[in-house]
Amino acid sequence: MQRRTFLKRLATTSAGLALTSGMGAVPRNAYAKRKKQDFGEIKSLKVECISETSWFDNPTLGKDIKAAGGINTNQYDVTYNEENLGGYAALIEVEALDGKKTKYLLDSGWSNDWMDYVFQKSGVDKMLQNKEIDTMVISHDHIDHYFGIESTLKHQPDIKMYFPSTSMKKSFELLKGADFSSTPGCPKNAHPHTGELIVTKPDQLYKLQDGAAVVFFDAPATLQVRGENVMYFKIKDKGYVTVTGCCHPGILTLINYARRNFKDGKKNYGCYGGLHISPFENWDPKMDDIIAGVKQYDMQKIACNHCTGWIWAEKAVKAGLPIVPGTDKFLSYKKVGTLAKANTSNVYTGNGDTVVF
Amino acid sequence: MGTQNIRQGWLAERQLAPRWNVWASGLLNLVVLAVTAMVVWWIFFSNGGPLKLYTPLLGFSLVIWVLLVIIWQTEYFDYWPLKRPYLDAAHPLQKGGILTGIALGVYFVFIFGIMFYIIGRYGITYFNWNSLTQYGELGQDVMSTRETTSWAFICLSVPFLWLTTVLMVGGDKTAWPDSLQPGQGLANWLLMGLLSVPLYLVFFHPHIGSMFYPAQVYAAVPPWWKEIAGTNSAEYGLGILFCSVIVIFITLQLWEGRPWNLVKGQPWKFIAVVVGGLLLGFLFFKIQLAVMDYLWDEAYIGGQNEYNYGWRYSHTVTMGNFILVPAIILGTYFGEAFSRLAPWLRGLTMSVLSVILGLLFAWAYYAWAPVLLGVCEGVSHPSENPSAFLVLLIVLLNIHDAFMDKWPGYRLVAPEDLQR
Ligand SMILES: [Fe+2]
Ligand SMILES: [Fe+2]
Numbered sequence: 001m002q003r004r005t006f007l008k009r010l011a012t013t014s015a016g017l018a019l020t021s022g023m024g025a026v027p028r029n030a031y032a033k034r035k036k037q038d039f040g041e042i043k044s045l046k047v048e049c050i051s052e053t054s055w056f057d058n059p060t061l062g063k064d065i066k067a068a069g070g071i072n073t074n075q076y077d078v079t080y081n082e083e084n085l086g087g088y089a090a091l092i093e094v095e096a097l098d099g100k101k102t103k104y105l106l107d108s109g110w111s112n113d114w115m116d117y118v119f120q121k122s123g124v125d126k127m128l129q130n131k132e133i134d135t136m137v138i139s140h141d142h143i144d145h146y147f148g149i150e151s152t153l154k155h156q157p158d159i160k161m162y163f164p165s166t167s168m169k170k171s172f173e174l175l176k177g178a179d180f181s182s183t184p185g186c187p188k189n190a191h192p193h194t195g196e197l198i199v200t201k202p203d204q205l206y207k208l209q210d211g212a213a214v215v216f217f218d219a220p221a222t223l224q225v226r227g228e229n230v231m232y233f234k235i236k237d238k239g240y241v242t243v244t245g246c247c248h249p250g251i252l253t254l255i256n257y258a259r260r261n262f263k264d265g266k267k268n269y270g271c272y273g274g275l276h277i278s279p280f281e282n283w284d285p286k287m288d289d290i291i292a293g294v295k296q297y298d299m300q301k302i303a304c305n306h307c308t309g310w311i312w313a314e315k316a317v318k319a320g321l322p323i324v325p326g327t328d329k330f331l332s333y334k335k336v337g338t339l340a341k342a343n344t345s346n347v348y349t350g351n352g353d354t355v356v357f
Numbered sequence: 358m359g360t361q362n363i364r365q366g367w368l369a370e371r372q373l374a375p376r377w378n379v380w381a382s383g384l385l386n387l388v389v390l391a392v393t394a395m396v397v398w399w400i401f402f403s404n405g406g407p408l409k410l411y412t413p414l415l416g417f418s419l420v421i422w423v424l425l426v427i428i429w430q431t432e433y434f435d436y437w438p439l440k441r442p443y444l445d446a447a448h449p450l451q452k453g454g455i456l457t458g459i460a461l462g463v464y465f466v467f468i469f470g471i472m473f474y475i476i477g478r479y480g481i482t483y484f485n486w487n488s489l490t491q492y493g494e495l496g497q498d499v500m501s502t503r504e505t506t507s508w509a510f511i512c513l514s515v516p517f518l519w520l521t522t523v524l525m526v527g528g529d530k531t532a533w534p535d536s537l538q539p540g541q542g543l544a545n546w547l548l549m550g551l552l553s554v555p556l557y558l559v560f561f562h563p564h565i566g567s568m569f570y571p572a573q574v575y576a577a578v579p580p581w582w583k584e585i586a587g588t589n590s591a592e593y594g595l596g597i598l599f600c601s602v603i604v605i606f607i608t609l610q611l612w613e614g615r616p617w618n619l620v621k622g623q624p625w626k627f628i629a630v631v632v633g634g635l636l637l638g639f640l641f642f643k644i645q646l647a648v649m650d651y652l653w654d655e656a657y658i659g660g661q662n663e664y665n666y667g668w669r670y671s672h673t674v675t676m677g678n679f680i681l682v683p684a685i686i687l688g689t690y691f692g693e694a695f696s697r698l699a700p701w702l703r704g705l706t707m708s709v710l711s712v713i714l715g716l717l718f719a720w721a722y723y724a725w726a727p728v729l730l731g732v733c734e735g736v737s738h739p740s741e742n743p744s745a746f747l748v749l750l751i752v753l754l755n756i757h758d759a760f761m762d763k764w765p766g767y768r769l770v771a772p773e774d775l776q777r
Pocket of ligand 1: 142221246248
């Protein structure tokens with residue numbers, strides 16, 4: 001505490017004040033002072049990997065992006081090799097304390113061709129048609145999570161939807177029925193969204209039901225995309241589980257957010273989804289830091305895939321982190337990623353796999 | 358007297374005078390600098406320009422090495438092979454063109470010729486991105502390998518920059534003082550290079566060894582600093598060494614070499630610069646980290662963006678450069694406006710001004726650079742490293758001052774004029 005007072009005094013100089021204005025990416029009020037939020041509990045959580053293969057070959061996508069001017073080009077200005085495209089989506093089933101089950105859909109992938117295939121394979125298409133899926137959460141408007149929105153809306157245009165406020169203008173237009181498909185790999189949507197739209201803003205908690213919530217994080221990502229909706233679940237007697245699309249804010253940001261803001265926030269049980277550490281399988285010592293960081297917390301189940309990076313997951317296993325092993329189910333899909341084919345270590349929760357928390 | 362002159366070097370002996378009053382001359386020069394910087398940035402670096410070298414690490418590695426070459430040219434080699442009569446008489450534009458051409462030539466020969474093509478092809482894989490893609494497997498594609506190699510060049514530049522600075526300030530060219538150029542320059546350069554290599558191996562090579570999967574533990578020890586730094590990243594050592602360089606540069610610009618020149622005789626002066634520079638640099642580093650802790654709360658192991666220890670260490674360099682740029686501008690373009698103040702008061706006034714201007718500059722950069730320079734928005738964006746632009750400014754300031762006599766705002770005063 002003494003240190004803290006010293007710091008406060010130090011920063012009340014004009015230097016400290018000038019630094020504050022306009023510099024923080026995220027507004028930072030003292031977490032400790034904040035009242036801990038309590039959004040209830042659920043009995044259990046089941047997550048099914050509808051698809052985690054956003055594209056099937058890393059170098060091919062890398063070349064497309066490089067040709068368009070690099071990773072900071074607008075995602076709607078890149079010409080993509082259409083053969084290479086897949087998408088990300090997850091089906092979430094919550095069992096409430098009273099036993100009632102509710103389904104949520106996280107993201108709608110990229111290629112409509114691929115998404116139609118995986119939705120049909122997993123039965124998501126029928127669930128949408130029968131309105132069995134209560135709500136959809138768009139994690140962020142990245143190519144592989146959002147460009148395939150038509151595949152969902154054609155079955156249920158009036159689905160209730162959580163959508164990040166930081167999304168690009170074109171992404172909002174796509175929701176209303178725009179067509180950008182003259183550029184290969186860019187999306188179109190012939191089924192405008194007609195349901196309730198909740199545009200999520202930073203530092204706010206959106207409760208889905210008792211024990212389930214969406215929190216929006218304003219974090220930078222590639223291709224000029226910003227911000228991500230993260231799903232938090234609190235499982236009775238176990239603790240918090242996060243479900244993410246890409247996890248651009250960083251897994252330790254999510255863990256720390258829970259610790260600082262939620263009741264019993266120190267109980268971190270697990271996570272599901274992309275962790276955006278090494279999507280292109282290149283390594284940096286900072287990724288070792290993430291392993292060391294996660295190890296500090298008592299996570300029980302880490303189900304990762306998508307942009308986590310195989311090599312991160314493999315190293316995490318070696319370091320003793322509880323990575324949930326996947327099955328070989330993904331091999332039965334009509335397309336398999338070049339990396340998944342080469343790697344048999346099954347450290348990913350692959351297409352068709354289910355995890356229960 | 359003759360040897361005395363040679364030891365001083367042309368840069369230190371040369372006398373410049375503002376063409377008009379100090380403020381008018383200085384402001385004109387500032388405008389020239391700003392316009393040149395924008396043009397150079399858009400042509401070579403910007404994400405929206407033709408060459409897109411701001412990846413960001415490739416751009417940073419380029420400007421930092423060019424800066425080093427310029428310092429060697431002026432401080433170690435005394436403008437060799439150009440002769441004094443030419444330096445005294447040539448038009449600043451012509452002189453600037455030739456000297457900048459030499460600097461870029463040396464850069465290409467040293468970095469691309471020797472380090473990239475020879476060492477990167479036949480010695481150390483990571484110094485050549487093509488070698489990394491050729492021999493590497495998983496994840497070693499063009500986009501990532503270019504950043505890895507650029508990062509290696511940035512890492513290599515830091516010990517070179519630190520030793521160039523401490524030898525320049527602390528060494529006083531007392532090593533081989535009577536040799537003629539280029540012998541004297543070469544001897545000092547070789548000494549600096551020789552000392553840089555072990556520093557690089559200890560502080561940076563372990564980082565690059567762990568940039569691959571599996572980690573290259575037989576060639577490089579795993580980062581030994583991780584307990585101290587809270588990260589495996591070499592940004593810890595980079596931050597401290599770079600902050601030390603920045604602080605020493607500020608003492609040269611604004612304090613006329615104080616306190617170092619109060620220490621007389623060797624090896625004492627050299628020791629004073631090494632130890633004092635590291636201490637002041639470390640203090641500068643720590644103060645900045647404390648400010649960041651206050652603004653953003655403490656970082657944590659494995660944190661992302663501004664919560665990452667490594668990012669914060671790098672950010673001390675960024676903010677240090679934001680302060681160094683106005684310090685150099687004040688010193689070179691407007692220094693005479695403060696000449697009536699007593700040296701210590703002058704140093705203090707200009708330092709405080711530099712910090713204030715530096716913070717304003719940082720604020721303006723983060724607010725407007727996405728539009729003006731085409732960089733990514735956000736202080737901790739992973740594709741953002743303002744040091745590329747800031748070091749480019751320092752390079753241009755050095756070219757303008759050392760190679761072009763601060764033309765057009767200033768002019769060279771002939772020795773006869775001084776005697777009159
Ligand atoms: Fe993403
Ligand atoms: Fe993704």
